[in-house]
Amino acid sequence: MQMPKPAIPTVDLSPFLAAGGESDRKKAMDNIAEACTDYGFFQIVNHGVPLELMNQAMELSKTFFNYSDEVKRESSSGPDAPLPSGYNKQPDHSPDKNEYLLMFPPESPFNVLPDNPPGFRNTLEEMFKHLAKTGQMLEGIINECLGLPPNFLNEYNDDRSWDFMVTMRYLPGTKTDTNGISEHEDGNLITIVLQEDVGGLEVCKNGEWIPVIPSKGTLVVNISDVIQVLSNKKFKSATHRVALRMRNKSHPPSNPEDIIRITNYEI
Numbered sequence: 001m002q003m004p005k006p007a008i009p010t011v012d013l014s015p016f017l018a019a020g021g022e023s024d025r026k027k028a029m030d031n032i033a034e035a036c037t038d039y040g041f042f043q044i045v046n047h048g049v050p051l052e053l054m055n056q057a058m059e060l061s062k063t064f065f066n067y068s069d070e071v072k073r074e075s076s077s078g079p080d081a082p083l084p085s086g087y088n089k090q091p092d093h094s095p096d097k098n099e100y101l102l103m104f105p106p107e108s109p110f111n112v113l114p115d116n117p118p119g120f121r122n123t124l125e126e127m128f129k130h131l132a133k134t135g136q137m138l139e140g141i142i143n144e145c146l147g148l149p150p151n152f153l154n155e156y157n158d159d160r161s162w163d164f165m166v167t168m169r170y171l172p173g174t175k176t177d178t179n180g181i182s183e184h185e186d187g188n189l190i191t192i193v194l195q196e197d198v199g200g201l202e203v204c205k206n207g208e209w210i211p212v213i214p215s216k217g218t219l220v221v222n223i224s225d226v227i228q229v230l231s232n233k234k235f236k237s238a239t240h241r242v243a244l245r246m247r248n249k250s251h252p253p254s255n256p257e258d259i260i261r262i263t264n265y266e267i
């Protein structure tokens with residue numbers, strides 16, 4: 001008999017946002033510590049990012065990515081830019097099949113954000129602010145889970161101007177070419193991913209690939225290298241990848257070209 005695959009745990013963050021009781025908070029922290037130790041990944045619900053805003057960001061991203069390459073490239077920072085912000089597409093020879101729009105915090109002078117579709121820029125800026133707030137809250141929680149000095153993670157890098165957010169579309173693969181992002185670990189502090197309902201994100205645990213099952217309104221959190229080092233490897237910076245073979249009968253996306261992610265990287 002085949003054993004069911006283990007699932008990446010989901011944690012309710014409401015005790016940290018509302019006036020939650022101490023015991024609910026402690027329970028959530030224990031779940032997070034266990035998830036970070038076992039997988040380096042967990043999912044969060046009741047995180048404070050409005051569902052309507054997340055839906056809007058996804059919808060407007062789809063509209064943007066459906067524009068022609070020529071229009072999208074109007075939001076590219078160009079080869080001489082000091083930083084790779086704005087629109088970019090992986091070159092044809094790249095093993096990773098995706099295109100993306102990268103931004104720094106809303107006030108960054110390096111941002112190159114599109115004017116269209118209307119409201120897109122503002123929506124992305126709002127998403128950034130919300131995810132940054134969620135990131136700060138998670139840093140506080142992880143700080144406590146690890147027993148670090150109070151506020152250590154929030155203060156270790158108090159210059160948040162290099163945090164960045166990527167809105168990405170995975171390109172349609174082929175039968176044999178299912179790679180969205182090759183396996184890797186993230187080099188930052190923590191990463192927060194808004195997965196669309198098509199999934200595709202997989203985490204490696206003991207050599208086995210475990211899918212992160214998407215669920216409406218849920219965000220994925222992954223521990224990255226900095227926390228792995230600070231925790232002396234207690235918390236894992238897990239190897240993960242995006243495999244686009246979810247275009248099967250069990251999980252068909254409404255339109256296979258609309259596989260959108262919004263990912264925020266706390267540096």
Ligand SMILES: O=C(O)CCC(=O)C(=O)O
Pocket residue numbers: 181186191193195200201240241242261263
């Ligand atoms: O799109 C995803 O689900 C994950 C993206 C990712 O791993 C990354 O951008 O580092």
Ligand SMILES: [Fe+2]
Pocket residue numbers: 184185186191240
């Ligand atoms: Fe990653």
